Amino acid sequence: MxxxxxxxxxxxxxxxxxxxxxxxxxxxxxxxxxxxxxxxxxxxxxxxxxxxxxxxxxxxxxxxxxxxxxxxxxxxxxxxxxxxxxxxxxxxxxxxxxxxxxxxxxxxxxxxxxxxxxxxxxxxxxxxxxxxxxxxxxxxxxxxxxxxxxxxxxxxxxEADNTLDKCLTEAELFQMPPSLRRLFATILVFCEPSDVRGLWNKHLEAMSEDYRHINPCTFATQQMVLIDIRNMLQSMGKDIRSFPLPEIDEAHDTANGVPREIFEESTIELDHEDATMLDSLNAEQRAAYDEILSAVESDEGGVFFVDGPGGTGKTFLYKALLATIRGQGKIVVAIATSGVAASIMPGGRTAHSRFKIPLSVDDGAFCSFTKQSGTAKLLRTASLIIWDEASMTKRQAVEALDNSMRDIMSRPELPFGGKTVVFGGYFRQVLPVV
Known part of the structure; x- marks a missing residue:
């Protein structure tokens, strides 16, 4: 009709x-x-x-x-x-x-x-x-x-803005090249520079000074700087290809196709003092050490909680575990709820940074990484996960990690997908908020 x-x-x-x-x-x-x-x-x-x-x-x-x-x-x-x-x-x-x-x-x-x-x-x-x-x-x-x-x-x-150029020029007076590269990546992400290539050309020499001592080849040092900046941009959720910078020659990437997260964790240098901590563990620390290490070596998984007030040696135990397992060529993910506690552990990161936990997390939530991401590959590869100050985080944050681990490991019936996870903290130090 x-x-x-x-x-x-x-x-x-x-x-x-x-x-x-x-x-x-x-x-x-x-x-x-x-x-x-x-x-x-x-x-x-x-x-x-x-x-x-x-x-x-x-x-x-x-x-x-x-x-x-x-x-x-x-x-x-x-x-x-x-x-x-x-x-x-x-x-x-x-x-x-x-x-x-x-x-x-x-x-x-x-x-x-x-x-x-x-x-x-x-x-x-x-x-x-x-x-x-x-x-x-x-x-x-x-x-x-x-x-x-x-x-x-x-x-x-x-209009051209030379404020960012002045910022990098001033930082060159007292900052080391790795810090300059991180500052450059931060500027790319948060400051919207109008002349990215101009900033790159002007400050490349300062950003590559440490690499030039390793390799005098100009092209090789440029590639090292680009790869380092690319990794930093990836951690900030950006792709270096969205910026007008020189193309990366993957032949200079020492990671050889290994995801950045795994490469970073596998290249953490072992502290010789941490390797000797095993001989200094007390009876309770040694009992926890043996049980956790047994779960890691058997690959059966398990969830542990190290309970104790500040100063009782929880971090001492973590460092002994990290040194032993990393010394075997395995990967351990060490994280903490706060940045201060994370900085104490070798290779430590905050939980939100490492696991991509949403800032607003509700019941039934998942971490915001995909099954194909570098973070997921890292967690599948890891032999042990240590989470310090877990008593200070929200319950939903731990549950989000649990849900994501069950998903990426394809073992929904096991806590954390069958991985060995060690939590640490002291609930009696957490004040109630009314």
Whole structure:
């Protein structure tokens, strides 16, 4: 059946049949060849890629409209929905000019400065008209620049900020190269520098000073610095490929494809004093040491709690266990609830940092790492997990680790997936909060 007479009349005269509230359209924003494609579960990927509309998106069809329609060439991307309407059908995606100019909706394009090139693409789209391709957006005075960031700077749409350069220059006076590399990674993640490559070129020499003593080759030292910064960015949840830095030659990666988390844990240097602590354990410490070590060697798993007030030798016991098991070439994950307690143990980390425990954790929660992540591979490889000051953390945090361990180990019937876990603390030192 067709439309009722009143609705048919409204269609004939082009009146609005519905309204959009708020009266804006969320426009897509993606880098070249990074648009999303929807498909049915189980559908052949090659069949999806061969679809007629596989390479089409709202931005690419905006460029195409600028090629085809002369009227479109003076309209900014964000204003496009006021003059054109987005049509999407079977194997068809395109912009169609509205029947009445000055439509009801505008467009909104979202991107954060920390997103790097995607943010600079947004700046260009909000200021440049008549672009017919991504390359056209990067063209300034007839020259196609390598990045959207450089095109934005050349057009004068962003201002240069030398504050970050001064920060690194000042840090070079008193900081060692590893600290400079961490500062550089922190700046990349949190400070949104407009000229990343300029900062890199200017401060590479200071950041690579320690590596130059090991290897005089300039390219090799550059690769060592890049790999170190990449690992730091990964720990902050970022990918170095999202920043305009030189490409990494994996041949210089001493980890040889081993996940960063496992490589870091397996390269912790053993303290010779810790190795001799075994002979100094008292009777109670030795009993706990023997029972925990027996569970590790049998690979049967188990959950232990070392109870005792401060100063009774819990950390002494942890160090003896760490030295013995790591001395056998095995991996031990040492964490604590607080940063101070974590710093006392060799290779110690806070629980939230190592296990990616959410800050707001509820009953039934999981840690925020995937089964394919480096953290999951580390936990599967680990022979022992030591968690100090467990009495100070929320119950839900421990349960989140338990749920995640059962999942990644594929042993849901065993506590912590069958791993040997040692908790430590003293509940009588934890004050009640009313």
């Amino acid at each position: 067709g439309d009722p007479p009143p609705e048919a009349l409204w269609r004939i005269y082009g009146f609005d049949l519905s309204k959009n509230s708020p009266r804006v359209m969320q426009l897509q924003l993606h880098l070249p060849n990074m648009h999303m494609i929807s498909f049915q579960e189980g559908q052949d990927i090659q069949e999806v890629l061969n679809r007629e509309d596989a390479d089409k998106s709202i931005p690419t069809e905006y460029f195409n409209a600028n090629k085809v329609h002369e009227h479109a060439r003076g309209i900014l991307y964000r204003d496009f929905p006021e003059w054109y309407t987005w049509q999407k059908g079977k194997n068809k995606k395109f912009w169609q000019r509205r029947r009445r100019e000055g439509g009801q909706v505008g467009g909104i394009v979202s991107a954060h400065p920390a997103e790097g090139e995607r943010y600079y693409l947004r700046v260009l789209l909000n200021h440049v008209t008549s672009a017919t391709s991504f390359d056209d957006l990067r063209k300034v005075y007839g020259k196609i620049l390598p990045t959207f960031c450089e095109a934005t700077e050349r057009r004068g749409l962003i």
